[in-house]
Amino acid sequence: MRLSLLLCFLVSCGGPARIQIESNPEGALVTLNGVEKGRTPIVVQEQFRGTADxxxxxxxYEPHRSGLDLRPKWYEVPPFDLMIPAKDRSFHFQLELEKTDHESLKRRALELRP
Known part of the structure; x- marks a missing residue:
């Protein structure tokens, strides 16, 4: 009985991961696993472990897609997570300017001329 209670306690240890996401330039809409979370810079708390989309x-700017590795480090799993606080994860992304079709840009500019 005590062993099963201890195991239940250890499995439930460890809180949500704090994930800091930044971008250059700031203000990018952040979608994590298909759910909009807000705009950069942002700190998200997620219980999810593994790889997040x-x-x-x-x-x-060009949309940026990547996988975030949120697998716990060895010290973030029971029973070590009781002794060592989990570290926040921080990610920074450089956004690329959207590729412009110069011919269509010139055509649109000529259409706007009086």
């Missing part, structure tokens, strides 16, 4: 979107 990240999408960053900002007008005028």
């Amino acid at each position: 990240l999408l960053l979107e900002l007008e005028g």
